[in-house]
Amino acid sequence: MIDLDELARRFSSLGRTEIVRWIENRWIVPDEQGGAWQFREVDVARIELIQHVRHEYTLDDDAMSLILGLLDQVYGLRRQLTRLCDALEQQPPEIRDAIRRALPAVKLPAGKEPGS
Amino acid sequence: MTTPYEVLGVKPDASADDIRKAYRKLAKEFHPDLNPGKPAAEARFKEVSAAYDILSDAEKKARYDRGEIDETGAEKPRYSYRPHAEGAQGRKYQPQGEMDIDDLNDLFAMFGRGGARRGGRAGGGTGEGMSMPGPDRHFTLTIDFVEAVTGGKQRLALAPEEWLDVTIPAGIEEGQVLRLKGKGGPGFGGGTAGDALIEVHIAPHPLFHRDGDNVHLELPVSLTEAVLGARVAVPTVTGPVTMTIPKGSDAGTRLRLRGKGVQRRRGGKDAFGDQYITLKVVIGASGDEKLAEFLSGWAETHPTNPRAGMPGDSGADNRATRQSA
Numbered sequence: 001m002i003d004l005d006e007l008a009r010r011f012s013s014l015g016r017t018e019i020v021r022w023i024e025n026r027w028i029v030p031d032e033q034g035g036a037w038q039f040r041e042v043d044v045a046r047i048e049l050i051q052h053v054r055h056e057y058t059l060d061d062d063a064m065s066l067i068l069g070l071l072d073q074v075y076g077l078r079r080q081l082t083r084l085c086d087a088l089e090q091q092p093p094e095i096r097d098a099i100r101r102a103l104p105a106v107k108l109p110a111g112k113e114p115g116s
Numbered sequence: 117m118t119t120p121y122e123v124l125g126v127k128p129d130a131s132a133d134d135i136r137k138a139y140r141k142l143a144k145e146f147h148p149d150l151n152p153g154k155p156a157a158e159a160r161f162k163e164v165s166a167a168y169d170i171l172s173d174a175e176k177k178a179r180y181d182r183g184e185i186d187e188t189g190a191e192k193p194r195y196s197y198r199p200h201a202e203g204a205q206g207r208k209y210q211p212q213g214e215m216d217i218d219d220l221n222d223l224f225a226m227f228g229r230g231g232a233r234r235g236g237r238a239g240g241g242t243g244e245g246m247s248m249p250g251p252d253r254h255f256t257l258t259i260d261f262v263e264a265v266t267g268g269k270q271r272l273a274l275a276p277e278e279w280l281d282v283t284i285p286a287g288i289e290e291g292q293v294l295r296l297k298g299k300g301g302p303g304f305g306g307g308t309a310g311d312a313l314i315e316v317h318i319a320p321h322p323l324f325h326r327d328g329d330n331v332h333l334e335l336p337v338s339l340t341e342a343v344l345g346a347r348v349a350v351p352t353v354t355g356p357v358t359m360t361i362p363k364g365s366d367a368g369t370r371l372r373l374r375g376k377g378v379q380r381r382r383g384g385k386d387a388f389g390d391q392y393i394t395l396k397v398v399i400g401a402s403g404d405e406k407l408a409e410f411l412s413g414w415a416e417t418h419p420t421n422p423r424a425g426m427p428g429d430s431g432a433d434n435r436a437t438r439q440s441a
Contacts, residue, residue: 009119009122010119011183012119012121012122012128013128013180013181013182014181015128029208029209040205041200041205042200042201042203042205042206042208042209045196045197045200046197046200046209048183048196048197049197051182051183052182052183052184055182069211071201072201072209072210072211073211075198075201075202075206075209075210076210076211078202079202079206079207079210080223082202084223
């Protein structure tokens, strides 16, 4: 974990006030330790991501907030899907088989039976 | 990690001119030709040159500022956020509340399926509702030996206000699993509840041990009781009973108490195994002069060899009592 000084040094082109603004926007959520912000690797990676996306698409704050919100939802869903996959993997073959057979039915229009 | 701005001693918003001036000053100061035999200066010169290489080129400088290349000019991996987002640390950026699946109800609710815990909407016949049996719950329970033989009831505490009443069938065996139907986790969308599976372990008993349907016990008897016979109280799994020790019994004599063993799991309610009692003669008269005197006289006329046929046995006169007399 690194503190705000170290972070501002690493992102010197971004500047300390800009980083603080991102924190106020809740784009970055540092940990707090003894009244001081502490940043983890995920926060550093997230700053790089925001920096890149904002530059690439010249986004204003609202658009950036929207994108981050959607992005977090996608990663949240991926996390839950991973958990579900882990759970499926632990099932005996016959249950996994039954689920596998049930899956294609989702793609078909209602009322039609999937061909086996 | 030192940034190229720090190497040149300029601010990140320094102009191209300032950067060039800073570079020239440092380059002159550390140039190898002006510092012969000073490897530290040479290293510093290389560092300054690398920093200037990035900052003097508008495109490279912009790429460095965006974090696309590092201070040596090497490409940094792009889109490196995913492993962080999906790692343990990424959890804090996960949307709160709506996306924490603690059980399948949450997952179904997330997609508007009937995930109500009990008596809730279960689809309405359009095939929309999902129903699944609840998960089984696993427990272990250790009971004492006598209870395993005779059966009984146990209350398994799950939480301060939650418990399971477990009926232990008579004759249960070590490691046997009892299944309580419907006592597992609740079902989903009208599905049946799972089962509670209780693995039963039996604590060893200081006196009894078990062999299938039979119970074994080693019973200490006195020399007098063994030789002359006696009526003695014998513990059984259902309480003490009185038993006759036949006259002339010996150490290791095995007696049987019919029907005092384990209730047989097959063969009807009244089928029981037996209890076997192995006598252990306890002389308990060490230093008794009268007994010693009697035995030395008695041994003269009663030569016996309990070790006959054992390896190392001479088969000859083996009157130990005489040798010690």
